[in-house]
Each structure stands twice: as structure tokens, then as C-alpha cells.
Amino acid sequence: MGERAEATPPDATPPDATARVDGTPDDGTPVDGTHTAFSTTRLEAFSDGVFAIAITLLVLDLAVPPRDGLAGRSLLHALGAEWPSYFAYLVSFAVIGIIWVNHHVLCGLVRQADRLVLFANLFLLLTVSVIPFPTRLLAEYLTAPGDSHVAAAIYSATMLTMAIAFTLLFLAITRDARLLHNPLDRATVQQALRRFSIGGVFYLITIGLSFVSAVLTLVVHALLAAYYCFDQLSATRA
Amino acid sequence: MGERAEATPPDATPPDATARVDGTPDDGTPVDGTHTAFSTTRLEAFSDGVFAIAITLLVLDLAVPPRDGLAGRSLLHALGAEWPSYFAYLVSFAVIGIIWVNHHVLCGLVRQADRLVLFANLFLLLTVSVIPFPTRLLAEYLTAPGDSHVAAAIYSATMLTMAIAFTLLFLAITRDARLLHNPLDRATVQQALRRFSIGGVFYLITIGLSFVSAVLTLVVHALLAAYYCFDQLSATRA
Amino acid sequence: MGERAEATPPDATPPDATARVDGTPDDGTPVDGTHTAFSTTRLEAFSDGVFAIAITLLVLDLAVPPRDGLAGRSLLHALGAEWPSYFAYLVSFAVIGIIWVNHHVLCGLVRQADRLVLFANLFLLLTVSVIPFPTRLLAEYLTAPGDSHVAAAIYSATMLTMAIAFTLLFLAITRDARLLHNPLDRATVQQALRRFSIGGVFYLITIGLSFVSAVLTLVVHALLAAYYCFDQLSATRA
Amino acid sequence: MGERAEATPPDATPPDATARVDGTPDDGTPVDGTHTAFSTTRLEAFSDGVFAIAITLLVLDLAVPPRDGLAGRSLLHALGAEWPSYFAYLVSFAVIGIIWVNHHVLCGLVRQADRLVLFANLFLLLTVSVIPFPTRLLAEYLTAPGDSHVAAAIYSATMLTMAIAFTLLFLAITRDARLLHNPLDRATVQQALRRFSIGGVFYLITIGLSFVSAVLTLVVHALLAAYYCFDQLSATRA
Numbered sequence: 001m002g003e004r005a006e007a008t009p010p011d012a013t014p015p016d017a018t019a020r021v022d023g024t025p026d027d028g029t030p031v032d033g034t035h036t037a038f039s040t041t042r043l044e045a046f047s048d049g050v051f052a053i054a055i056t057l058l059v060l061d062l063a064v065p066p067r068d069g070l071a072g073r074s075l076l077h078a079l080g081a082e083w084p085s086y087f088a089y090l091v092s093f094a095v096i097g098i099i100w101v102n103h104h105v106l107c108g109l110v111r112q113a114d115r116l117v118l119f120a121n122l123f124l125l126l127t128v129s130v131i132p133f134p135t136r137l138l139a140e141y142l143t144a145p146g147d148s149h150v151a152a153a154i155y156s157a158t159m160l161t162m163a164i165a166f167t168l169l170f171l172a173i174t175r176d177a178r179l180l181h182n183p184l185d186r187a188t189v190q191q192a193l194r195r196f197s198i199g200g201v202f203y204l205i206t207i208g209l210s211f212v213s214a215v216l217t218l219v220v221h222a223l224l225a226a227y228y229c230f231d232q233l234s235a236t237r238a
Numbered sequence: 239m240g241e242r243a244e245a246t247p248p249d250a251t252p253p254d255a256t257a258r259v260d261g262t263p264d265d266g267t268p269v270d271g272t273h274t275a276f277s278t279t280r281l282e283a284f285s286d287g288v289f290a291i292a293i294t295l296l297v298l299d300l301a302v303p304p305r306d307g308l309a310g311r312s313l314l315h316a317l318g319a320e321w322p323s324y325f326a327y328l329v330s331f332a333v334i335g336i337i338w339v340n341h342h343v344l345c346g347l348v349r350q351a352d353r354l355v356l357f358a359n360l361f362l363l364l365t366v367s368v369i370p371f372p373t374r375l376l377a378e379y380l381t382a383p384g385d386s387h388v389a390a391a392i393y394s395a396t397m398l399t400m401a402i403a404f405t406l407l408f409l410a411i412t413r414d415a416r417l418l419h420n421p422l423d424r425a426t427v428q429q430a431l432r433r434f435s436i437g438g439v440f441y442l443i444t445i446g447l448s449f450v451s452a453v454l455t456l457v458v459h460a461l462l463a464a465y466y467c468f469d470q471l472s473a474t475r476a
Numbered sequence: 477m478g479e480r481a482e483a484t485p486p487d488a489t490p491p492d493a494t495a496r497v498d499g500t501p502d503d504g505t506p507v508d509g510t511h512t513a514f515s516t517t518r519l520e521a522f523s524d525g526v527f528a529i530a531i532t533l534l535v536l537d538l539a540v541p542p543r544d545g546l547a548g549r550s551l552l553h554a555l556g557a558e559w560p561s562y563f564a565y566l567v568s569f570a571v572i573g574i575i576w577v578n579h580h581v582l583c584g585l586v587r588q589a590d591r592l593v594l595f596a597n598l599f600l601l602l603t604v605s606v607i608p609f610p611t612r613l614l615a616e617y618l619t620a621p622g623d624s625h626v627a628a629a630i631y632s633a634t635m636l637t638m639a640i641a642f643t644l645l646f647l648a649i650t651r652d653a654r655l656l657h658n659p660l661d662r663a664t665v666q667q668a669l670r671r672f673s674i675g676g677v678f679y680l681i682t683i684g685l686s687f688v689s690a691v692l693t694l695v696v697h698a699l700l701a702a703y704y705c706f707d708q709l710s711a712t713r714a
Numbered sequence: 715m716g717e718r719a720e721a722t723p724p725d726a727t728p729p730d731a732t733a734r735v736d737g738t739p740d741d742g743t744p745v746d747g748t749h750t751a752f753s754t755t756r757l758e759a760f761s762d763g764v765f766a767i768a769i770t771l772l773v774l775d776l777a778v779p780p781r782d783g784l785a786g787r788s789l790l791h792a793l794g795a796e797w798p799s800y801f802a803y804l805v806s807f808a809v810i811g812i813i814w815v816n817h818h819v820l821c822g823l824v825r826q827a828d829r830l831v832l833f834a835n836l837f838l839l840l841t842v843s844v845i846p847f848p849t850r851l852l853a854e855y856l857t858a859p860g861d862s863h864v865a866a867a868i869y870s871a872t873m874l875t876m877a878i879a880f881t882l883l884f885l886a887i888t889r890d891a892r893l894l895h896n897p898l899d900r901a902t903v904q905q906a907l908r909r910f911s912i913g914g915v916f917y918l919i920t921i922g923l924s925f926v927s928a929v930l931t932l933v934v935h936a937l938l939a940a941y942y943c944f945d946q947l948s949a950t951r952a
Contacts, residue, residue: 042758042818044280049525049766052287055367056295057770062371064378067385075385079392093367097360101353104280115815119943122811129769129807133776140778147781147789154793229357282518287763290525293605294533300609302616305623313623317630331605335598339591342518467595520756528763531843532771538847540854543861551861555868569843573836577829580756705833 038113043121047103050125054132055096058089061136084142088155091218092135094225096128099162106166110173111181120165120172127162134158142214152210152217159221160203167196199224278348281359285341288363292370293334296327299374322380326393329456330373332463334366337400344404348411349419358403358410365400372396380452390448390455397459398441405434437462514589519597523579526601530608531572534565537612560618564631567694568611570701572604575638582642586649587657596641596648603638610634618690628686628693635697636679643672675700752827757835761817764839768846769810772803775850798856802869805932806849808939810842813876820880824887825895834879834886841876848872852932862928867921870931874917881910913938 062085065078103124110117134155141151170192177183202224210217300323303316341362348355372393379389408430415421440462448455538561541554579600586593610631617627646668653659678700686693776799779792817838824831848869855865884906891897916938924931 038818038822042762042821045283045759046762046766046814048280048284049287049763050770052284053291053767053770054773055363056288056291057773059292059295059368059370060298060774062368064371064374067378067382070385075379075382075388079388089368090364093364097357097363100284101356101360104356107280108277118815118818119811122815125769125811126804126807130773130776130803132773133778136778140781141789144781144789147784150789150793283521286518286522287525290522291529293601294526294529297530297533297606297608298536300606302609302612305616305620308623313617313620313626317626328602331602335595335601338522339594339598342514342594345518346514521759524756524760525763528760529767531839532764532767535768535771535844535846536774538844540847540850543854543858546861551855551858551864555864565844566840569840573833573839576760577832577836580752580832583756584752 038115038118040107040110040113043110043113043118044107047107047121047125048100050129051096051100051103054129055093055100057132058092058096058135061085061132061139062089085139087218087222088135088139088142091222091225092131094229095159095162095221096131098225098228099128099166102166106170106173109180109182109184112179113173114176114179116175117169117172117179120169124162124165124169127158127165131158131162138214138218142218148214149211152214153207156203156206156210156217156221160200160207163196163200163203167193167200170196278345278351281348281351281356282345285345285359285363286338288367289334289338289341292367293331293338295370296330296334296373299323299370299377300327323377325456325460326373326377326380329460329463330369332467333397333400333459334369336463336466337366337404340404344408344411347418347420347422350417351411352414352417354413355407355410355417358407362400362403362407365396365403369396369400376452376456380456386452387449390452391445394441394444394448394455394459398438398445401434401438401441405431405438408434514591514594516583516586516589519586519589519594520583523583523597523601524576526605527572527576527579530605531569531576533608534568534572534611537561537608537615538565561615563694563698564611564615564618567698567701568607570705571635571638571697572607574701574704575604575642578642582646582649585656585658585660588655589649590652590655592651593645593648593655596645600638600641600645603634603641607634607638614690614694618694624690625687628690629683632679632682632686632693632697636676636683639672639676639679643669643676646672752829752832754821754824754827757824757827757832758821761821761835761839762814764843765810765814765817768843769807769814771846772806772810772849775799775846775853776803799853801932801936802849802853802856805936805939806845808943809873809876809935810845812939812942813842813880816880820884820887823894823896823898826893827887828890828893830889831883831886831893834883838876838879838883841872841879845872845876852928856928856932863925866924866928866931870917870920870924870935873935874914874921877910877914877917881907881914884910 063082065075065082070078113121134151138151138155141147144151173179174184174189206217206220206224209220301320303313303320308316351359372389376389376393379385382389411417412422412427444455444458444462447458539558541551541558546554589597610627614627614631617623620627649655650660650665682693682696682700685696777796779789779796784792827835848865852865852869855861858865887893888898888903920931920934920938923934
């Protein structure tokens with residue numbers, strides 16, 4: 001009656017609370033490796049930390065032209081020459097922001113996590129926290145004649161891997177109804193997987209597109225981010 | 239009577255709790271994109287992370303003069319020459335700190351967030367997390383004859399964008415009474431928007447002022463931060 | 477009966493909960509600047525973020541000698557020459573860790589924060605988040621003949637400022653009994669202030685000591701940290 | 715029946731809540747240093763922050779080859795030459811991720827922390843937050859003829875220290891039944907310590923192995939991480 005929003009409803013036995021309070025001695029397993037249920041609180045806190053840091057670290061790669069390196073150009077001109085880093089910054093910021101929103105939605109379904117979920121989540125966090133690297137790479141090479149294709153392909157492959165990691169996390173969570181607040185019916189799961197697959201195909205296409213034009217590839221990533229963003233906003237109103 | 243601030247009142251059905259527990263199957267929307275209500279817990283946690291990182295990353299731009307680059311000057315002299323970076327550091331720290339306090343106050347009104355709020359919040363976080371870049375830029379160019387104006391204008395434009403993003407978040411939150419703990423009357427909203435507009439006009443003026451004097455512009459930003467700080471402190475006692 | 481540790485007791489009217497739920501319309505003040513009570517949850521979350529980032533950013537200044545810059549020396553020899561940065565790293569890590577524990581204890585007294593507390597806390601966070609800078613400075617100049625004194629004095633002055641900021645936060649919190657879970661009697665406050673003053677005097681002495689020997693100054697900071705650490709551990713058992 | 719995992723059981727007097735609410739005036743100790751019980755909420759929040767930052771900062775050491783430094787090589791070729799940094803990155807990411815999972819499990823046993831636990835936890839966080847340094851070191855020197863051994867030994871010694879720190883934290887937590895949700899029987903503690911010892915012996919072996927082959931040492935660290943990961947996953951199903 002006075003529970004917090006995250007609390008489990010009063011009429012349900014909260015398995016994670018039990019697990020933590022009891023130290024799960026009931027199954028006789030040793031203390032250091034066999035808790036089978038986790039509250040999602042720390043999973044979310046740790047994930048939020050990684051998302052927040054990855055999205056904020058991107059700013060470190062917005063280079064300030066050194067004052068004695070302008071070589072007669074104006075600052076504005078020198079900054080203008082850095083447009084690939086601003087462009088890549090904005091796209092990567094949007095991508096991490098959207099995946100955070102999706103992670104938020106996905107975690108909202110979870111009643112408790114087990115180790116497979118924790119490790120699937122860690123794999124997703126790996127793909128998220130690495131994003132500043134391909135972003136820096138693409139910013140540096142976006143206008144390099146031949147190498148731009150390699151940089152764009154690595155950037156696109158990172159996004160594809162992130163999409164796959166998100167799908168794996170979804171599968172890890174939905175594989176066991178006990179992990180969920182409410183069981184999902186098969187149709188809902190299928191529909192979600194279909195959506196993920198379409199997203200994956202798009203990212204696969206951007207890898208191919210990288211060898212046509214790196215700039216165009218980044219534009220497509222920006223459009224995909226905008227699409228996901230508006231798609232979710234329209235879901236708000238639906 | 240004994241709930242925490244985040245708790246839903248005992249006499250109300252907590253919509254976010256419901257949303258998370260039920261997975262909102264009631265509207266028949268798929269699981270991966272159509273939750274319509276979010277608890278504010280993770281919104282605040284993620285935002286706090288970004289604020290905390292942005293405000294702490296500023297320190298990375300306080301450059302230590304390399305020991306073999308002093309060229310006969312004393313360390314104190316070399317550090318003194320870095321005053322623009324200390325000045326810019328303090329102003330940006332104060333600005334991020336104040337916007338965090340304001341964000342805190344604004345989130346205190348929110349009972350639940352929807353996607354529009356999440357994305358408006360992401361836009362605000364974009365403007366906050368980018369602040370180390372114009373700060374570094376202004377520190378580097380504050381005393382550069384012509385380029386100081388450009389650097390100061392970019393710094394001021396960032397602040398203006400942040401003010402606009404905050405106003406948009408306020409509008410996103412107050413547009414729907416269901417998102418609030420208590421509906422705000424029209425007069426309160428109008429008064430808040432008037433205040434935001436005045437702040438926006440001041441930031442607009444600093445963009446113009448940038449082309450007069452970059453140092454003066456940074457002084458004005460410091461005074462604005464001090465004003466907001468004392469304005470809020472006096473509100474404490476009121 | 478089932479509240480969390482942070483919850484206000486069921487028999488008390490929680491002012492922060494009221495403030496957030498009601499949007500404080502009762503005093504007729506506008507929404508954007510006049511909430512007078514804050515839950516401490518976000519204050520702690522934001523502070524924890526800043527502490528965690530500042531303490532972790534220190535590692536960025538543990539420089540790896542570039543492979544092609546060894547000039548015939550072995551790596552071990554080159555790393556050994558970096559001992560000032562390891563020493564400064566460990567001392568600063570301990571200092572931030574201890575101040576975090578103290579902050580933890582202090583926040584445990586607080587039932588609700590007002591704006592003065594928020595800004596006093598921001599000032600403390602400023603002094604904490606800046607620590608990587610004097611740490612880097614001292615590491616670079618610890619063995620520089622004349623400049624080591626300046627670097628050590630700046631390091632010590634940062635610690636003194638942090639101690640002052642902590643005292644100000646303590647005063648801001650204890651100035652108003654309504655902010656506390658339980659009012660503190662005058663003797664307890666006096667005793668705490670006396671302890672803080674003694675700490676401040678010690679830090680003042682380290683500023684003077686800086687002009688005798690920078691290395692000795694850092695040793696004293698290490699001893700002070702060790703003293704505070706063991707002092708608190710003995711308090712555990714008392 | 716409906717409490718969250720962190721909640722104290724309804725039939726028990728929550729000692730941490732008492733400590734925070736009362737300010738422990740009962741033992742007459744001064745306010746600034748003698749609280750004897752802490753809620754684990756902030757301990758976990760601060761720890762999660764440090765873990766999240768350390769794991770994300772690793773990405774800063776994935777160097778992008780400068781565009782004008784390729785010297786005729788293709789980008790792909792230049793990136794390929796950086797394989798030690800990717801390899802070290804992945805291993806360190808896995809190690810921090812696994813220690814986070816273990817920390818999560820360990821904290822799940824804790825009902826309240828005292829200062830010894832806080833400081834033991836700080837020591838563990840020191841060993842975790844320093845990991846980006848030996849990672850960078852090993853990445854730089856993995857293929858350096860003689861110095862690779864030193865770099866690998868330092869990396870291995872960091873892991874050993876982390877394992878020791880984890881054991882100390884376990885001992886600090888289990889030394890006093892009042893700190894636990896449920897007392898652990900002696901056999902469980904012994905079994906856990908035996909497991910920790912075996913892990914420690916393995917890390918000790920990697921220090922020796924470092925002087926045989928740095929690459930092989932990193933491979934063994936990768937295998938150890940994979941073993942711990944799968945070991946924990948199998949515990950999920952047990």
C-alpha cells in the first residue's frame with residue numbers, strides 16, 4: 001500500500017527480495033557463486049553508469065585546434081574543418097541515447113535477473129562503451145580517400161554488434177517467465193524479434209554502404225537514429 | 239504518510255509501478271517500443287551520471303605545464319598564464335551545478351515520464367555533456383586577439399541552447415497533467431516560462447557581447463551563475 | 477513497518493515527500509525556483525557520481541612511458557622514475573575515499589536538504605573534483621628543485637579548501653534542526669567543529685611545510701590520511 | 715511480504731535505518747566519526763560508479779592511428795598492428811565485469827556495512843580503478859622483447875592484488891554476523907575461502923608465467939575470465 005514504484009506488488013512473493021535476504025541457503029550452494037536471482041536495481045545502476053559515461057566521454061574527442069597551430073587560418077575556419085567530429089559526435093550521442101531508452105524499456109519487464117542476464121547485459125555494455133573508439137576513428141578518417149571506407153565499416157559493424165547484443169539480452173530475459181513481471185505471449189516476442197531483425201539488416205546494409213561512401217553511411221546512421229527516435233515518440237502518443 | 243518522495247501516494251494507483259509490473263499489455267502494443275510510462279528513477283540516475291561526469295571531466299582541461307617546457311619561467315608564472323582555463327573551469331562548473339539543481343527541482347514535479355520527456359531530457363543532457371568542449375575552446379582562445387570573439391560566441395551559444403533545452407523539457411513535462419504529481423495552474427507555468435525567457439534573452443545578449451569582449455562575456459556568465467545561485471538561495475529563506 | 481532504510485519513519489510527516497508530491501503550491505511560490513525541501517536521494521546519487529569519477533580519473537595520470545622513448549633504459553627503470561605519480565595517486569585516492577566516507581556519515585544525518593545545503597555540497601564537490609589537477613601537478617614537479625614547493629603548496633591548499641568546504645556543509649546542515657533526522661545537541665556540534673578545526677590547522681601546516689620539502693609534505697598528507705582512516709576504524713569498534 | 719530486496723524484513727528492527735534516523739546518539743559518540751552502521755545503498759552506488767567508470771575508461775586507450783602518421787600503410791594495417799590494445803582491452807573489460815558480478819553477489823549478503831567494510835571496499839575499488847593503467851602498459855609493451863615480461867608481471871600482480879582485496883572484503887563482511895542478512899555457517903565460509911585461494915594461486919602463477927611469455931600470460935588471463943564467466947553461468951542453471 002505504501003510501496004515505491006519499483007516495489008513488487010504486496011500480493012506477490014518477491015523472489016529477488018527473498019534471495020538477497022536469505023542468502024539462498026535453502027539450496028545449499030556456496031555463498032560465492034551461486035545466488036540464482038538478482039534484484040535489477042544494481043544492474044540498472046551499473047548500466048546507467050556505463051551509458052552515462054560512454055555518452056559523456058564522446059566529448060573528449062571534440063578537439064580544440066591548438067592556438068599556435070592555426071597557421072594563419074581563423075578559428076572558425078579551423079573548427080569548420082572539424083565537421084566530421086561534430087557529425088560523428090551527434091550521431092553516436094543519439095545512438096547511445098536511444099539504446100539507453102530501449103534498455104530502460106527492456107529492464108522494465110524484468111522482475112529479477114540471473115547470471116545469464118547479467119553477462120548478456122555486460123556484452124551489451126561492452127558494445128556501448130566501445131562506441132567512442134569507432135566514433136573517433138570515423139571522425140578522423142571520414143574524409144580520407146580510401147581509409148574512410150574501413151573506418152565507416154568498423155563504425156557500422158559496431159552498431160550491428162550492439163543490435164545483436166541487445167537481441168541476445170532480450171532473448172536472455174524472455175527465455176524464462178520467472179524473470180519477468182508478466183509472461184510475454186509468443187506473438188509479442190516474435191514481433192519484437194522481427195523488429196530487431198529488421199534493425200539488424202539495416203545495420204548490415206550500412207556495412208556494405210561503407211564501401212560506397214563513408215559520409216553517406218554516417219548520414220544513414222543519423223537517419224536510422226532519427227527514425228528510431230520518432231518511432232518511439234509516436235509510440236508515446238499511440 | 240510515511241512514503242519517500244519517490245513513492246506513489248497510498249491513495250492513488252501508481253501508474254508507473256503498474257506500467258513496469260504489467261508490461262502494459264492492456265493497450266496491446268508490442269513489448270519493444272510502446273511502454274507509455276516510465277518511473278523517473280532511472281531517468282534521474284542516468285541524468286545524475288551525465289551531470290556528474292560532465293562536471294568532473296572539466297578538470298581534465300586544467301593543463302599542467304610540462305616540466306621541461308617552462309623555458310626558465312617559474313611554475314607559478316607558468317600557472318598564472320593559464321588563468322583563462324581556471325576562470326572558464328569555475329564558470330562552467332557553476333553553470334552545470336546550477337542546471338543540476340534546476341533539473342532536480344523540475345524532476346521533483348514529475349510522477350512519471352513518457353518518451354517525449356525522455357528525449358527532451360536527452361537533448362538537455364546533450365547540451366550539458368558538450369560543455370567541456372566550448373569551455374576548453376574558450377580557455378584556449380580567451381586571450382587570442384580576433385578568435386576570442388568566436389570562442390566566446392560559441393560558449394554563449396551553448397548556454398543559450400542549454401536554456402532552450404531546459405525550457406523544452408519543462409514544456410514536455412507540463413504539457414500533460416498525468417505526468418505530474420500535481421497539476422500546475424496556468425499562472426505558475428506562465429510565470430516559469432517568463433523567467434526562462436528572461437534567462438534566454440540574457441544568454442542571447444552574451445552572444446552579442448562576445449564580439450565586444452570575450453573576457454567580459456565570461457565575466458557576465460559568471461555573474462549570471464552567481465545571480466541564479468543567490469536567487470535560489472534567497473528562495474530557500476523565502 | 478516495511479519501509480526502506482532511507483524512508484522516513486511512519487509516524488513522522490516527511491517534508492521532502494510533501495514538497496515533491498505537492499509541488500509546494502501551499503506557499504504560492506513559482507515552480508521554477510522555490511521548492512524549499514529536497515529529498516537527499518539525488519543529492520547523494522550526484523555526489524557519489526562525482527566522488528566515483530574524481531577517484532577513478534586519477535588513473536589517467538599514471539603515465540605509461542612511450543615505448544620508443546625509453547632511450548635504452550629498461551621499462552622497470554622508466555617506471556621507477558615515475559614514483560612521484562604513483563605516490564601522489566595513492567595519497568589522493570585515500571583522501572577522496574576518506575572524504576567520501578565522511579560525506580556518507582554526514583548525509584546520514586540529513587532528513588532533507590534545502591538549497592543552501594545543495595550549494596554547500598556543490599562547493600565541496602568542486603574541491604573534490606578538482607583534486608586530479610593538483611595531484612598531476614605535484615606528480616610532475618615533486619622532484620623539481622624550486623617548483624616542487626609551489627606544487628606542494630597548491631596541493632596542500634586544495635586539501636585545506638576541501639576541509640573548509642566540508643565544515644561549511646556541516647554548518648549548512650546543522651544550522652536548521654528541521655533538516656536533520658534528530659536535532660544535534662550543542663556539545664556534539666561544538667565537538668565536531670573542534671575536530672574539523674584541528675584538521676584544518678594540520679592542512680594549514682602542510683602549506684607551510686611545502687616550502688621546506690615537497691616530498692615530506694606528501695608524506696604528511698599520507699600520514700594524515702592513514703590517521704583519519706585508522707581513527708575511523710577504531711570508531712567502528714568503540 | 716512486498717518489500718524490495720534492500721528493505722529490511724518487516725519482523726526485524728532495521729539497524730541501519732535506526733543508525734541513520736537516530737544519528738546514534740545512544741553511545742554518546744560525536745557526530746563526525748562514529749556512526750557504526752551504514753546502509754549498503756550508497757556503498758553499492760559508489761562502487762557501481764567506480765566499476766562503471768573504470769570499465770568505460772578502458773576505451774580511452776584504444777588509440778586511433780593519426781591520419782598523417784600512417785606513412786603509406788593502410789588504416790586496416792595500422793589498426794591490425796594495434797591488436798595488443800584490443801586484446802588487453804577485452805580481457806580487462808571481462809575481468810572488471812566479472813568482479814562487478816561477484817561484488818554484486820557479495821553485497822547481496824550484507825545487511826549493513828561498518829567502517830571496516832567501507833575501507834575494505836575502498837581497497838578493492840583502488841585495485842579495480844587502477845586497472846586501466848596496467849592494461850595500457852601491457853598493450854604498449856606486449857610485443858616489446860624484454861620489457862613485455864615486466865609489463866605482464868605488473869598486470870598479473872594487479873589481478874592478484876584485486877583477488878586479495880576481494881578476499882579481504884569477504885572476510886570483513888563475514889567476520890560479524892550482525893552485518894549479514896543471515897549468518898553464514900563455517901563450512902560455507904571455508905568453501906568460499908578455498909575457492910578464493912585457488913583463484914589467488916592461479917594469479918600467482920600468471921606472475922611467474924609473465925617471465926616466460928607476456929602474450930601467453932594475457933591468454934591465460936582471458937581463459938581465467940572465460941572460466942569464471944562460464945562457471946557462474948553454470949551456477950545459474952544449477
